[in-house]
């Protein structure tokens with residue numbers, strides 16, 4: 001039976017490598033967890049947020065509603081104010097349009113251009129949209145206004161994620 005001897009130098013090398021590895025892992029693990037943790041958490045994008053608007057207050061005339069959304073941008077929590085134009089369409093369906101113009105991102109207003117009544121108007125470059133959010137041909141926007149998902153709970157309008165306009169091509 002052969003006996004392999006470990007020199008003092010080898011023993012020190014093994015010991016220092018092992019201890020150094022443990023110390024490095026102890027320092028790196030919290031950093032890796034901190035870096036990866038927000039990415040692994042479930043996003044709250046499917047949540048609906050209550051507005052101050054009651055369903056009973058809705059008419060066929062678009063009304064401006066603002067509401068607060070909790071934003072989680074990886075490591076940073078914040079609140080963002082969002083706006084929607086909310087109304088009931090001819091079929092009685094609740095419609096909530098995003099006010100963000102599809103040309104260069106300005107904010108549209110309802111019925112503020114005297115030459116184009118009952119349309120959404122973007123005064124940055126005279127963009128126009130029909131009441132259902134469809135862009136008016138011949139004006140700068142190339143697509144319709146996006147829509148919020150809508151829910152009604154206890155008579156209160158709740159708004160969710162933003163989706164492409166369902167009237168597209170209608």
Ligand code: FES
Nearest residue numbers: 101103104122127
């Ligand atoms: S940003 Fe609305 S028309 Fe240009």
